[in-house]
Amino acid sequence: MLRQAPIAPLVHAPRAQLTRFLFAPAADTTAHLPPALLQRARALTTEHDALARSLESDFDSKTARRMGELSSVATALREWERATSSIAELNGLLGSKDKELRDMAAEELESTNGQLSALSRKLSASLTPKDPYAHMPCLLEIRPGPGGLEGRFFADTLFRMYKLYLSRRGYRSQVIKYDTVEAAGDLSTAAGESALQEAVIEIQDPGAYDLFRGEAGMHRVQRIPATEKNGRVHTSAVAVWVLPSFPEGGDGDAKDFNNPESDFYIDPSEVKIETMRARGAGGQHVNKTESAIRMTHAPTGTVVSMQDSRSQSRNREDAWKLMRSRVALIRREAREEAAAQLRDNVLSRHRISRSDKIRTYNYNQDRVTDHRAGIDVYNLVDVIDGGESFDKIVDAVKDWLVSGDIAAMMAEQEAAAAAAAVAAAAAASVTKKAEK
Incomplete structure (x- = not known):
């Protein structure tokens, strides 16, 4: 069971038209897209269309690539325009003296309005700037937050949830780290939680980062713990990070981790690498060989440890993979923070931090409630x-992300236009003074 709750607006009041469009329920979307969009x-x-004409006489790979990038927008716009044209014609037929024709037009109008709702959102999504890591595989990191032992148990529940989801959807994945707390006795629940x-x-499939990036943040659980004797509901939390993962062998473009211009590039001289004996379960292997790896990236203070494999080389390889992903995310967040300062006067904060x-x-x-998308789903199991x-x-959060991306794009365009207007006014003032 799914219930759509009101979604908090992401933009300030002057952008009311954009807000109404972005956050209206699907059935309420009209043909009137924001003029700027x-x-x-x-x-x-x-x-x-101009690029398509130029390719007819002279093929150029760069031109063809750009045309391909724009094809989704062109297709979505034409479909939207056909639907709006059909609605105009059908509205005209509603005034016909022929009752049968009026009834047919009314029935067709209802169907076409529904199509237009979907086409409006499709067109908006096609205009959304693509996340630079959208095409990449990803790493899901799961760690317990506040809540003590209960938080650790629920972290294992989320780990299981993602594994089952990936299996059902047919995604290629592997667990590269799974650490439980060291303690005497069997720390597990009746539900099998560790x-x-x-x-x-x-998650190794291309595009996995775009699908799962909405899972990043703090997941809160409210339930009666298995260890609770008085039946009281406890609240705990689990933090989930979603990091872009560089595919094996590189992808040959500017994101190659051997390219100093890449977010994934790390100078080996800036990384301290320590080897140590593995701890925890593992039979005779534990504390016998120095297979565990710990890496520290000095410039960012990022620390990664890995001991899941009995092979030091495999642990080293997985540690480098996780280190590159974490450092790349730190670098990107720093750029986004700087960019956000340029539009703070136009756009309210629409991202939610991991905390x-x-x-x-x-x-x-x-019940499961996603506070960003504003939905309640009843069927927690x-x-x-x-x-x-x-x-x-997942689908509702993806819609929320697209809405936020569109709002950010519109706000940046407005901020740029305002800055250009100020610059033009200043130039005009200087010219006027010079003429005097």
């Missing part, structure tokens, strides 16, 4: 089993 779509479609300290899952609550899993109410109920949450 429509203008941008038409400009890009004009560019697409006291997880940290887990890392690598903020993004989702609540309420066991007593059989199916969610944590990675079932179709979890699909609904």
Whole structure:
């Protein structure tokens, strides 16, 4: 069961038209896209058509690539324009004296309005700037937050949820780190949860980062712990990080980790590497060989440890992979923070940091609430089993991310226009004074 709740606006009041469009329920979306969005779509479609004409006489790989990038916008705009044209014609037929014709037009109008709703959102999504890491595989890091042992148990539940979801959807993945706390006795629940300290899952399919980036943040759980004797509900939390992962062998472009211009590049001289004996379960191997690896990146203070494999070389390889992903994310966040300062006067903060609550899993109410997308999904068991109920949450969060990206794009364009206007006014003032 899925319930759509009101979504908090991401932009300030002067951008009311954009806000109404971005956050209206699908059934309420109209043909009236924000003028700036429509203008941008038409400009890009004009560019697409011009490139197509030029390729007819002279093929150029760079031109062809750019045309391919614009094809989704051109296609979406043409579909949207056909739908709006059909609606105009059908509205005209509603005034016909022929009752049968009026009834047919009314029925067709209802169907076409529904199509237009989807086409409006498709057009908007095609205009959204692509995340620079959208095409890449990713790493999911899961760590317990506040809540003590109960937080560790729920961290293992989320680990299991993601594994089941990946298996059901057919994604290629591998667990590159799975550490539980060291303690005497069997630290597990009746549900089979272990006291997880940290887990890392690598999702190897291209585009995995774009799909899972909405999972980053603090996941809160409200339930009665298995160790609770008085039946009291406890609240704990789990932090999830989503990092772009560089595919094996590189992808041959500017993101290659051997390229100093890449976010993934790390100067080996800046990394301190230590070897040590593995700790925890592992039979005779534990404390016998120095197979565990710990890396420290001096400029950022990032520390990565890896001991899951009995092979030091494999642990070293996995540690480098995780280190590159963490450092790349730090570098990107620094750029985004600088860019955000340029639009703070136009756009309110629409991103949620990892320390903020993004989702609540309420066991007593059989409900999962995503606080960003504003939805409640009733069927908690199916969610944590990675079932179709979890699909609904993933899809809703993706829509929320697209809405935020569009709002950011519009705000940046407005900020740039305002800056240009100020510069033009200043230049005009200087010219006027010079003429005097």
